Amino acid sequence: MSIIPNWLHRLSSPRNFYRFAGTVSDWCGWIALVLIAIGLYYGLVNSPPDYQQGDSARIMYIHVPAAWMSMFVYMVMAGAAAVGMIWRIKAASAFANASAPVGAMFTAMALATGMLWGKPMWGTYWVWDARLTSELILLFLYLGYMALQSAIEDRDTAARATAILALVGVVNIPIIHYSVEWWNTLHQGATVSKMDKPSIHISMLIPLLIMALAFKFYYFSNVLRRARCEVLEREKDKSWVQELVRGEQP
Amino acid sequence: MSGANLGTAFVSLLRRDLMLAYRHRAQMLNPLLFFVIVVSLFPLGLDPEPELLHAIAPGVIWVAALLAAMLSLDNMFRSDFDDGSLEQLLITPHPLPLLVLAKIVAHWLVSGLPLLLLAPLLGMLLNLGSENLLPLMATLALGTPVLSLIGSIGVALTVGLRGGGVLLSLLILPLFIPVLIFAANAVGNAGAGMDITGQLAFLGSLLALAFALAPLATAAALRISLN
Numbered sequence: 254m255s256i257i258p259n260w261l262h263r264l265s266s267p268r269n270f271y272r273f274a275g276t277v278s279d280w281c282g283w284i285a286l287v288l289i290a291i292g293l294y295y296g297l298v299n300s301p302p303d304y305q306q307g308d309s310a311r312i313m314y315i316h317v318p319a320a321w322m323s324m325f326v327y328m329v330m331a332g333a334a335a336v337g338m339i340w341r342i343k344a345a346s347a348f349a350n351a352s353a354p355v356g357a358m359f360t361a362m363a364l365a366t367g368m369l370w371g372k373p374m375w376g377t378y379w380v381w382d383a384r385l386t387s388e389l390i391l392l393f394l395y396l397g398y399m400a401l402q403s404a405i406e407d408r409d410t411a412a413r414a415t416a417i418l419a420l421v422g423v424v425n426i427p428i429i430h431y432s433v434e435w436w437n438t439l440h441q442g443a444t445v446s447k448m449d450k451p452s453i454h455i456s457m458l459i460p461l462l463i464m465a466l467a468f469k470f471y472y473f474s475n476v477l478r479r480a481r482c483e484v485l486e487r488e489k490d491k492s493w494v495q496e497l498v499r500g501e502q503p
Numbered sequence: 504m505s506g507a508n509l510g511t512a513f514v515s516l517l518r519r520d521l522m523l524a525y526r527h528r529a530q531m532l533n534p535l536l537f538f539v540i541v542v543s544l545f546p547l548g549l550d551p552e553p554e555l556l557h558a559i560a561p562g563v564i565w566v567a568a569l570l571a572a573m574l575s576l577d578n579m580f581r582s583d584f585d586d587g588s589l590e591q592l593l594i595t596p597h598p599l600p601l602l603v604l605a606k607i608v609a610h611w612l613v614s615g616l617p618l619l620l621l622a623p624l625l626g627m628l629l630n631l632g633s634e635n636l637l638p639l640m641a642t643l644a645l646g647t648p649v650l651s652l653i654g655s656i657g658v659a660l661t662v663g664l665r666g667g668g669v670l671l672s673l674l675i676l677p678l679f680i681p682v683l684i685f686a687a688n689a690v691g692n693a694g695a696g697m698d699i700t701g702q703l704a705f706l707g708s709l710l711a712l713a714f715a716l717a718p719l720a721t722a723a724a725l726r727i728s729l730n
Contacts, residue, residue: 393677400673404664413727414660418674421656421720425678432681
């Protein structure tokens with residue numbers, strides 16, 4: 254018990270989580286909106302085009318943060334799932350479950366923008382590049398997680414089963430990543446050589462970081478909103494939810 | 504504590520599973536037949552040219568082995584779950600991960616090992632070349648136990664579910680990718696006359712890692728599924 258601070262323990266009660274998540278979600282959502290506006294303005298209008306790739310490189314302001322998020326969300330999801338499983342905190346499980354679709358969306362977004370960028374740059378939508386391949390496998394892992402979650406009817410069982418799957422995935426992600434990278438260097442003759450990465454100029458780095466921050470805020474806003482729905486569904490028979498429903502629909 | 508010690512429990516569970524598999528020989532053979540048929544479909548679907556077959560043989564044999572493993576994995580806990588003996592396993596005083604390991608070993612003996620013995624025949628069908636058969640068998644010897652070990656986690660998670668078989672492949676196949684990469688690459692490299700100790704070392708370390716961790720995860724997953 255002493256591992257968990259008192260305030261966190263109070264937060265873990267569904268009712269407090271519901272209220273807290275609502276407030277934080279709103280704030281994060283607005284911050285994300287403002288940051289996306291600023292980041293896109295700087296990235297698309299106010300930063301220089303790349304000296305080699307011209308304006309096509311601007312897709313990186315979406316692509317790179319999305320790719321970062323795809324990994325970040327999986328780690329957060331596995332961490333939350335582990336907390337939910339070990340200490341039986343339902344709010345943490347709800348957070349993990351809500352993370353999966355958002356993470357899958359970021360992964361799909363990174364893949365889609367990568368393909369769109371690949372067509373003018375590499376001349377093809379898809380190459381079996383190491384990073385593309387690992388991202389695709391990450392998408393499979395997300396989809397597997399969501400499939401297992403929807404296949405088990407009992408919520409608590411589903412939460413604990415998916416937690417195990419997420420933890421197994423965390424152990425495997427580095428192995429998969431390095432094996433794919435290694436596989437790719439062996440097949441390098443067949444694939445388009447990766448462009449050499451020049452160190453990024455500060456005028457491009459700032460909008461990139463703003464977008465990365467914006468995506469993080471968007472993720473927290475979105476995931477808390479989803480987690481709120483899940484808490485409501487879980488607790489639909491409890492008195493506080495019924496009071497809430499009666500209070501808001503007079 | 505009961506009278507039987509851990510070693511006895513391990514051995515008797517292993518013996519029981521092998522006996523059950525032997526009594527249901529047809530069930531055990533089906534994944535093997537599947538393996539052979541899938542491999543023999545590739546020359547029909549592609550070109551039966553010897554060079555092409557030689558080039559694709561390692562990948563085809565390994566992908567077919569993965570699919571055959573998926574098929575046989577589904578039975579790992581199924582019948583025990585249906586007749587309730589899985590629950591009895593859970594309440595024995597012995598550590599569940601070790602009992603799970605006994606079932607995994609039994610599964611490998613009846614599904615992985617026959618695959619290993621059958622592989623040279625398929626290698627010849629695909630014009631792999633006799634000098635590559637030994638590397639192929641080496642990768643299968645190191646790789647198929649990993650499939651049984653990692654697969655057991657997925658089976659344990661889906662054992663009580665309807666339509667668990669399809670779900671199982673969705674959960675487990677992405678995790679098999681490193682095995683596929685290193686194994687198929689080792690056989691390919693052996694064909695080109697290159698050194699394959701690196702790949703075999705990787706497969707061996709994957710096996711060691713899976714051997715140490717997978718039974719723990721499977722045991723935890725079983726406790727959840729049977730709750």
